[in-house]
Structures are given as C-alpha cells and as structure tokens.
Amino acid sequence: MRVVSIYNNKGGEGKSTVTVGLTEFLSGNRDKSVLLIDLDAQASSASAILGHKQVVKAIEERRTSVDLINQLRAKKQIPTNTADFISVREATDARGSALAKLDVLVPDGARQFELEEQLSVRKDSALFLNLLKPALQEYDYVIVDHPANIAKRSLVPINGLVMSDMVLVPIRPTRISVGGLPRTLDMIEYAQSVAGNGSPAMVGFLLNATDRRHQQYRSNLQKYVEKAFEQSLPPVFENVWPPSPAFEAATDPRRDFRTLKDRFGDSYDHARKVALELDKKCQAFQPPKHRPSMRKSLLELLGLG
Ligand SMILES: Nc1ncnc2c1ncn2[C@@H]1O[C@H](COP(=O)(O)OP(=O)(O)OP(=O)(O)O)[C@@H](O)[C@H]1O
Ligand SMILES: [Mg+2]
Numbered sequence: 001m002r003v004v005s006i007y008n009n010k011g012g013e014g015k016s017t018v019t020v021g022l023t024e025f026l027s028g029n030r031d032k033s034v035l036l037i038d039l040d041a042q043a044s045s046a047s048a049i050l051g052h053k054q055v056v057k058a059i060e061e062r063r064t065s066v067d068l069i070n071q072l073r074a075k076k077q078i079p080t081n082t083a084d085f086i087s088v089r090e091a092t093d094a095r096g097s098a099l100a101k102l103d104v105l106v107p108d109g110a111r112q113f114e115l116e117e118q119l120s121v122r123k124d125s126a127l128f129l130n131l132l133k134p135a136l137q138e139y140d141y142v143i144v145d146h147p148a149n150i151a152k153r154s155l156v157p158i159n160g161l162v163m164s165d166m167v168l169v170p171i172r173p174t175r176i177s178v179g180g181l182p183r184t185l186d187m188i189e190y191a192q193s194v195a196g197n198g199s200p201a202m203v204g205f206l207l208n209a210t211d212r213r214h215q216q217y218r219s220n221l222q223k224y225v226e227k228a229f230e231q232s233l234p235p236v237f238e239n240v241w242p243p244s245p246a247f248e249a250a251t252d253p254r255r256d257f258r259t260l261k262d263r264f265g266d267s268y269d270h271a272r273k274v275a276l277e278l279d280k281k282c283q284a285f286q287p288p289k290h291r292p293s294m295r296k297s298l299l300e301l302l303g304l305g
Contacts, residue, residue, distance in 0.1 A: 002282045003133065003142040005164040005200060007157075009187055010180035011148035014170040014208035016044035018241065018274075019145040020250050021264065022168075023049065025275030027100035028260050032140035032279070034102055035086070039065060039160045040147035041109030047253035049089050055106050058087045064108035065156065066115050072131045073124070082135045097260035097268070103139075112156050119155040125194045128163035141282075150187060161191035164200035165285065168278065169234075170208040170241075173217040178302050185295055202234035203281055206274060209243040224301040233298050239273040247271075
C-alpha cells in the first residue's frame with residue numbers, strides 16, 4: 001500500500017484535476033484498489049468522482065474525514081469501522097474503458113475549520129499516520145487531495161501529508177507557479193520532521209498544463225528538468241499533462257462520465273501514461289536519500305536561489 005499526497009501550496013496548479021485523473025486510471029486502467037481522501041474543504045475531487053448529491057449525503061450522515069478524526073481522537077485506537085466513513089462510486093458497466101469502483105473519504109468543509117481550532121499541533125499532527133494508515137492496508141493506493149495555502153495549524157491536511165509515503169507536486173510552467181515552490185517545500189519538510197521517518201518523500205513534479213515546446217516551459221522549468229537528475233534533486237515526471245479542454249472539464253461534478261475515454265477525451269493517453277509512471281515509481285520506491293542541501297540547489301536551478 002502506498003499513500004500518495006497530491007500537493008502544491010499554491011492554488012489552481014491542478015491538484016484536484018490530477019487527483020481525479022490518477023484515481024480513475026489507477027483503478028480503471030491499472031486495476032488497483034484505490035481510496036481517494038479529499039482533505040480540501042472545497043471537496044473538488046470528491047464531488048468530481050461522486051457527484052454533488054452523494055457528497056452532501058455523506059456530510060449529512062456524518063461520514064466524513066472530520067467524523068473519522070473525531071473518532072480517532074476519542075478512541076485512540078486503530079479503527080475497525082473505516083468502511084462506515086467511506087462513500088463508494090460504483091463501477092460503470094460501459095464497454096471499453098469503463099470506470100472502476102472507487103472509495104472516497106469526503107471532507108466536511110464547514111466543520112473542518114472548527115475541528116482544526118480544537119486540535120493541537122503537538123498532539124494531533126500524526127493521528128492519521130499512527131491510527132488511520134494501519135487500517136487502510138488493504139488498498140493498493142491511497143491518494144490524498146489537498147487544499148492550497150496550508151500552515152502548521154491546518155491540522156487536517158497536515159495529517160494527510162504526515163501519513164503519506166510520497167508527495168506528487170503538480171506545477172504549471174509559469175513564473176508565479178515556480179515562485180510558490182519554496183512554501184510548498186517548507187510544508188513538505190515540516191511534514192517530514194513530524195513523521196520522523198524520512199517520509200513523505202518527493203516522488204516528483206508533474207508538469208501540468210504544459211507543452212514542452214512553449215516559451216513558458218523553456219524559461220521557467222527547462223533548466224531544472226535537465227539538471228535535477230544529475231544533482232539527485234526531486235525528479236520531474238517524464239510524461240506531462242498538456243493544457244486541454246478534457247482536463248479542464250474532468251473535475252466538473254455535473255458531468256456524468258461513464259468511461260475513461262469520455263472523461264479524458266483527447267488527453268486519455270497523457271493521463272494513462274502519468275498513472276503508469278507513478279505506479280512504476282511507487283513499485284521501485286526506495287526510502288528517500290535527498291541530501292540536506294536539496295532545497296538550496298533546487299531553488300538555484302529554478303532561478304530562486
Ligand atoms: N491540464 C489542464 N488543462 C486545462 N485546464 C486545467 C488543467 N489542469 C487544471 N485545469 C483547470 O485549472 C483549474 C485549477 O485546477 P484544479 O482545481 O485541479 O487545481 P487545484 O490545485 O486543485 O486548485 P485548488 O488549490 O483551488 O484546490 C480548474 O478550473 C481546472 O479545470
Ligand atoms: Mg483542488
């Protein structure tokens with residue numbers, strides 16, 4: 001089992017879109033059992049998979065990450081009833097690239113912030129790592145979608161990062177996106193210090209809305225992509241997500257998709273290849289060996305040093 005966070009501290013970089021693509025392809029194309037944990041109060045990826053109605057129902061019935069955390073805090077033991085908190089998107093019976101069954105843990109936006117005010121940074125940052133992760137071992141993948149702009153006090157997403165084995169960072173090829181990276185790295189390093197076991201490791205940057213021929217990519221990211229490997233810095237996925245109308249629509253909760261082909265249209269192959277690349281990287285996963293100087297050389301290569 002691998003827990004993979006999809007995280008970039010900047011908003012709009014493609015976290016939820018990439019979460020939807022990876023969960024659909026790992027389950028529907030790679031035949032993995034997948035749990036999606038949406039920790040963003042906006043519930044973008046949970047709504048995209050389940051539809052708005054099912055998200056509202058889970059909130060009304062108190063089957064959300066907030067309710068699960070409340071139980072973990074009260075009982076302080078590994079739960080045997082995680083299924084009670086999970087919403088299920090059933091497989092479609094379409095021919096061809098049908099959608100597979102997906103399990104989803106829904107956020108409760110309104111109550112999440114109240115809960116965070118009651119949680120303690122010192123005591124409650126590793127509740128998921130210590131108590132929830134052992135209960136999720138039957139999944140092949142747990143994919144965690146995050147909100148933007150988190151801080152140490154954002155204890156719900158912090159729990160998601162701290163329990164992750166790896167973090168995938170989607171990034172657009174713009175200057176403003178690159179400029180937001182130091183904060184993203186700070187939060188990942190903070191999660192590593194809380195977990196205390198070297199995790200979450202950076203599995204890599206995924207270039208989103210990127211065409212490698214375009215000037216934006218060349219001036220902002222190309223140098224990093226070419227040198228990161230030599231310097232053993234966090235790698236960049238070989239396959240990119242191009243800008244496309246299908247990716248733009250992939251998180252629209254009003255669309256009733258029946259197949260991977262419907263959902264990803266012309267971008268089907270791009271999404272499939274990235275899921276395959278992630279799956280391979282996860283199989284070959286070794287405990288991280290990034291040096292302490294990682295941050296400095298990474299920022300230098302991005303022109304931020
Ligand atoms: N490759 C792409 N091509 C076209 N549109 C895209 C692509 N990736 C993302 N988008 C669009 O960009 C917007 C932001 O994407 P998304 O919601 O996935 O980002 P996010 O990082 O989850 O944002 P937030 O921080 O608000 O949660 C959405 O409208 C989405 O449809
Ligand atoms: Mg999002």
